[in-house]
Amino acid sequence: MQNPLVSIVIPFKNTEDYFLECLSSISQQSYLNFEVIAVDDSSTDGSKKIATIIANTDDRFTVLTNQGTGIISALQLAYRKAKGTFITRMDADDVMSSTRLEVMVRSLQKYGTNHIAVGKVKYFSATGVNDGYAVYESWLNSLTADGKNFSEIYKECVIPSPCWMVHKSDFDRCGAFNSEVYPEDYDLAFRFYKNHLKCIPCDQVLHLWRDYSTRTSRTSDHYAENTFLDLKFHYFKEIELNPKKNIVLWGAGKKGKTMAQKLINAAIDFRWICNNTKKIGKHIYEVEMQSVTALKEIENPQLIITVANQEDQKAIKTLLESLHLTSYEDYYFFC
Known part of the structure; x- marks a missing residue:
């Protein structure tokens, strides 16, 4: 027709x-x-x-x-x-x-x-x-x-x-x-x-x-922001989550902490990294905050990134590409 x-x-x-x-x-x-x-x-x-x-x-x-x-x-x-x-x-x-x-x-x-x-x-x-x-x-x-x-x-x-x-x-x-x-x-x-x-x-x-x-x-x-995060996390678990990979959360701001709680509540093990030297080495929700440099030692990572700053995102993407990681397979920006 x-x-x-x-x-x-x-x-x-x-x-x-x-x-x-x-x-x-x-x-x-x-x-x-x-x-x-x-x-x-x-x-x-x-x-x-x-x-x-x-x-x-x-x-x-x-x-x-x-x-x-x-x-x-x-x-x-x-x-x-x-x-x-x-x-x-x-x-x-x-x-x-x-x-x-x-x-x-x-x-x-x-x-x-x-x-x-x-x-x-x-x-x-x-x-x-x-x-x-x-x-x-x-x-x-x-x-x-x-x-x-x-x-x-x-x-x-x-x-x-x-x-x-x-x-x-x-x-x-x-x-x-x-x-x-x-x-x-x-x-x-x-x-x-x-x-x-x-x-x-x-x-x-x-x-x-x-x-x-x-x-x-x-x-x-x-x-509301928390509703959007609920939806993102729901579909991430359903579509993307790879049990053969090691989940890494990048970012310790408000969204990062919210995502950490969701991962903990879902009984999903994860490593937590950030660039904030004041937080590195401390424990939040009983999870140790590690330096971004730890990423080089993590095999088969799958990253959830909650860093919102656009310039920081560009730098993060450049770093991940240098580690031969692929967008929407190995890493996902959540904001």
């Missing part, structure tokens, strides 16, 4: 200030064969009314009411109604570029199943985009341009939740939205990775990401 149906699922709650712009950007897509399944998650403002007005004038739009509670339940309801060959998600406060669906559909038609169509993103805000989001945007787009998103998945979510598209058959194979794990977008990215889907390179901005003070990613406990 030349122009297969695309199902767009949209959970929404109290986004009346932005929802019309979001839905209008979908209505104005250059690709016409789509369906929108929008699920209201207990809105108390005019969001549902806005969606209903659009649905009454365009039969490609359907508005449902969440029978459960929360974004995952809303996504699951929307997906149960989806009939498309391709599946994508949209957030109710964001904006699609006019060619987003067309670019993604053509990419998937070219590359076939076992692939994810992604696109570059751009943050925008009425009050200006802060430095943290600007850095994340630049990092994410650099990965997307080459389709190398999964090469740094343990650092941060590498698939922007509203800017991907997959074959429905692949989505079902990856478990669709059938997960109660938060943050649900990062969990889905890990499941794409676990099932060996490949990202299709894209050098176009296909999604405009709106930032504002009450956006869910800013306010929800599900996006």
Whole structure:
């Protein structure tokens, strides 16, 4: 089929200030064969009314009411109604570029199943985009341009939740939205990775990401730092952990200590190294802190690195490469 149906699922709650712009950007897509399944998650403002007005004038739009509670339940309801060959998600406060669906559909038609169509993103805000989001945007787009998103998945979510598209058959194979794990977008990215889907390179901005003070990613406990670490550690154990290797934790800051506790609680033996001369030789959680030089004596190491400074990361990578260690086989940056 030349122009297969695309199902767009949209959970929404109290986004009346932005929802019309979001839905209008979908209505104005250059690709016409789509369906929108929008699920209201207990809105108390005019969001549902806005969606209903659009649905009454365009039969490609359907508005449902969440029978459960929360974004995952809303996504699951929307997906149960989806009939498309391709599946994508949209957030109710964001904006699609006019060619987003067309670019993604053509990419998937070219590359076939076992692939994810992604696109570059751009943050925008009425009050200006802060430095943290600007850095994340630049990092994410650099990965997307080459389709190398999964090469740094343990650092941060590498698939922007509203800017991907997959074959429905692949989505079902990856478990669709059938997960109660938060943050649900990062969990889905890990499941794409676990099932060996490949990202299709894209050098176009296909999604405009709106930032504002009450956006869910800013306010929800599900996006707290410890939740991200829980998710990373869960998938590291499931996908990467090699019983034939010796686990080494690099870094003794806050994240390093949190990871040490997780390793201890999981009964995983590990060596702990750092560059901080004040900590070397001391015991934290009854584990001796060793110098980085000890790494040269450890056979078959598998490193979890929690050092966040970018310049330090470059130096670490140079050292590990000099020891003939390979990224995503022998070492993983967790931040």
